[in-house]
Amino acid sequence: MDKPGPVGVYLDGVTSTKRQVELRAGLALEIIENGDVIAKWPWDSIRKADGAGKDLRLLSDEAGLARLTVSDPEFARTIASYAPKLFAGARERTSTLRIVVWSIAAAVSLLFVGLYGVPYAADRLAPILPLSVDSKIGVMVDNQVKTIFGNKTCDDPAGKQAYDHLVSRLVAATDMKVPLQAAVLNSSVKNAIALPGGRVYFFRGLLDVAKSPDEVAGVMAHELGHVHHRDSLRKLLQAGGSSFLLGLLFGDVTGAGAVIFATRTLLDRAYTRKAEHRADGFAIEAMKRLGRSAVPMGELLVRITGKQGEKSSSILASHPFSEDRLERMKREAPQTPGPELLTPAQWQALKGICRNAGPPKPLRRKEGSGKP
Numbered sequence: 001m002d003k004p005g006p007v008g009v010y011l012d013g014v015t016s017t018k019r020q021v022e023l024r025a026g027l028a029l030e031i032i033e034n035g036d037v038i039a040k041w042p043w044d045s046i047r048k049a050d051g052a053g054k055d056l057r058l059l060s061d062e063a064g065l066a067r068l069t070v071s072d073p074e075f076a077r078t079i080a081s082y083a084p085k086l087f088a089g090a091r092e093r094t095s096t097l098r099i100v101v102w103s104i105a106a107a108v109s110l111l112f113v114g115l116y117g118v119p120y121a122a123d124r125l126a127p128i129l130p131l132s133v134d135s136k137i138g139v140m141v142d143n144q145v146k147t148i149f150g151n152k153t154c155d156d157p158a159g160k161q162a163y164d165h166l167v168s169r170l171v172a173a174t175d176m177k178v179p180l181q182a183a184v185l186n187s188s189v190k191n192a193i194a195l196p197g198g199r200v201y202f203f204r205g206l207l208d209v210a211k212s213p214d215e216v217a218g219v220m221a222h223e224l225g226h227v228h229h230r231d232s233l234r235k236l237l238q239a240g241g242s243s244f245l246l247g248l249l250f251g252d253v254t255g256a257g258a259v260i261f262a263t264r265t266l267l268d269r270a271y272t273r274k275a276e277h278r279a280d281g282f283a284i285e286a287m288k289r290l291g292r293s294a295v296p297m298g299e300l301l302v303r304i305t306g307k308q309g310e311k312s313s314s315i316l317a318s319h320p321f322s323e324d325r326l327e328r329m330k331r332e333a334p335q336t337p338g339p340e341l342l343t344p345a346q347w348q349a350l351k352g353i354c355r356n357a358g359p360p361k362p363l364r365r366k367e368g369s370g371k372p
């Protein structure tokens with residue numbers, strides 16, 4: 001068939017780099033960069049993507065968010081003659097239903113926003129979206145989070161064992177349905193975060209100041225509460241609305257802008273009081289089932305509050321803490337405590353989980369410091 005020659009612009013769906021590629025119509029559409037075939041799109045997987053004016057923009061059912069723009073009209077005609085489903089509508093085979101659900105959701109959300117305002121709409125919308133939405137966004141923002149906080153998880157074997165043990169005990173004490181990926185990031189920030197789709201990160205900075213397994217477990221249980229209630233998704237819906245989410249998932253967003261916005265939103269924006277209250281309730285309940293109290297978690301957070309200037313980079317920025325939250329934890333603590341969640345040896349191992357990870361990455365952004 002044709003020799004390489006016609007050029008296109010290729011976005012791999014992961015980074016935002018526009019790559020100049022050559023195209024070849026072989027048994028599949030071959031995408032070639034510097035002489036190497038970097039992708040092969042089966043003809044029957046190729047569909048026309050939205051936008052791009054007079055150029056032909058393509059996606060493949062088998063290539064996720066990747067996009068290919070073809071400006072050579074002659075080669076566009078070649079593609080049209082080989083790709084049977086070019087104009088068959090986006091991904092009809094795999095996700096017509098999903099798109100219908102999305103369209104309805106978007107319409108419903110607009111209606112709800114009109115009737116009740118944004119927070120309520122986000123609350124109503126989040127539960128009816130498929131869980132795959134959370135995990136898809138989770139994958140996108142995960143890289144961004146790791147870039148910001150140092151792309152290194154702590155994995156001292158004994159420490160990791162203790163950490164996993166703690167997490168699995170907590171999960172067993174709940175009725176969580178979202179599969180979890182939990183790790184410790186080697187960052188000096190005093191925080192813990194839950195990303196959409198069940199990624200939970202504990203930061204070394206918070207682990208370093210924790211004085212007992214219950215302090216760590218309480219914070220972890222609280223984050224699990226956010227995962228269980230899909231609060232990160234709510235946060236994104238509140239910040240950007242459903243059209244933003246739609247753009248993130250189906251639109252022309254590869255890497256850059258929207259993902260960065262989403263990540264910053266997840267990190268900087270506080271959860272609503274309602275979400276905090278609910279995550280606390282989840283933590284209190286999970287800890288209680290293990291015979292433990294959530295009070296140490298509150299004490300850990302209060303201890304961090306004491307330090308001036310750390311608010312913007314600490315757990316308090318995204319989980320504002322207040323006295324009444326601590327009071328509630330005290331009120332609902334179990335009368336007779338059960339055994340410790342970790343043995344002293346496991347606790348020591350957990351504290352040392354970052355021992356081989358090198359010095360923790362400091363936060364690049366410097367808000368809160370350098371001011372009198």
Ligand SMILES: [Zn+2]
Nearest residue numbers: 271276279319
């Ligand atoms: Zn929280």
